[in-house]
Amino acid sequence: MRTRLGDLELPNPILTASGCGGTGRELAQFTDLSRLGAFVTTSVMAQPRAGRPTPRMVETPAGLLTAMGLPGPGIDTFLERDLPWLTEQGVRTIVSLAGNTVEEFGELARRLRGVPGVAAIEVNVACPNVEDRGRMFAWHPRASAAVVRAVRANSRVPVIAKLAPDVTDIVTIALACVDAGADALTLINTMVGMAIDTDTLRPALAGVSGGLSGPAVRPVAVRCVYQVHAALPTTPIIGVGGVATGLDALEFVLAGASAVAVGTTLFHDPSAGTRILRELEDALAARRLTLADAVGLAHKPAGYVPPQVRPEEPVPGETKENLP
Known part of the structure; x- marks a missing residue:
């Protein structure tokens, strides 16, 4: 179950998605974070931020709309308090x-x-660029690449670019980020959506629109992973978007993901990460696959058999000598 994101080797492919595990302390009440492949922090900014006004979360069918505004204590407090813990x-x-x-x-x-x-560092390019009329970096290949290049120049650990799906061609943006120095990619960030409260007759979120996550976005996320893996088969991908079970995680792996991040599910099942890890391991074993065999397997032609397919478990009492 070991996997790699550039030079970073992880014991297993299950991660938390950014923004869904708090500082780690909140989630640690329910699960052992060290058993996960990695914990991805809430996005850290230079200065403390209170975030957007409430209401900033609303449930939708098979999903969740959030407009948090990246609240957080800033880099100084993160380095002094959260990272050491x-x-x-x-x-x-x-x-x-x-x-x-x-x-x-x-x-x-x-x-x-x-x-x-x-x-490692995950670069959240789904942020408004104040130097470009507030348009998200993630919407433009050159803007995304510029951010990745700046982080790469100042970092000694793997750099992962997290891309948004609300673009015309996500492959072009992925290529630009890798050319700029990204060691891996996270696909996808939330999709822009909105909901209207039919009682108040007004937008349900104070900020009008927000990011849609949860099972509703999984087909879009799987499509993005599949397309980018086809174009960049050697670039590690973290698949994220609506993962609630081990089979959901397997779907991302088959599309080309080397790791899978669990997000919205943690809000109602905070120990989901370790459960999904067990379910994924069982699903791979049932199909006689290793994780490495399964990554991108959906791209192979029908009838393809992985070279490292697991042998069937021998029946108790059987030996090589008495097998037909």
């Missing part, structure tokens, strides 16, 4: 970074350089 627990920590300018992303990466406990 995660390191003490033996957690492999992938730090998500968010910024308003390319220079801010680069400075945040510089602040993390050489800090113990940082296993």
Whole structure:
């Protein structure tokens, strides 16, 4: 079940999705974070942020709309309080970074350089670029690449670019990020959506629109992983979007993901990560596959048999000598 994201080797492919595990302390009440492949932090910014006004979460059929506004204590408090706690627990920590300018992303990466406990950096390019009328970096190949390049220049750990699905061609943006130095990709971030309260007759979220997550987005996320893996078969991908079971995780792996992040499910099942890990391992064993065999297997022609297919378990009492 071991997997790699660039130079980072993980004991298993199950991660938390950014923003869904709090600081780690909240989730640790229900599960052992060190048993997961890695914990991905809530996006860390340069300064403390209160986030958007409430209401900023609303349930939708098979999904959740959120407009949090990236609340958090800022990089100073993260380095002084949150990261040391995660390191003490033996957690492999992938730090998500968010910024308003390319220079801010680069400075945040510089602040993390050489800090113990940082296993990798996930670059949240789904942030508004204040130098481009507030349009998200993730919407443009050059803007996304500029952010990745700034983080790469200031980092000694693997850099993972997290891409948004609300684009015309996600493959072009993925290629730009890899060319700029991304060691891996996370697919996908939330999709922009909205809901209207039919009692108040107004938008359900104070910020009008928000990010849609949960099972409703999984088919879109799987499609994005499949397309990007087809174009970049050697680039590790973290698949994320509506993962609630081991079979959901297997679907992402078959599409081309080397790791899978669990997000919205944690809000109602905070120990889901370890459960999904067990379910994925059982699903692979039932199909006589190793994790490495399964990554991208859906791209192979019909009838293809992986070279490292697991042998069937011998029947008790049988030996090589008495087998037909």
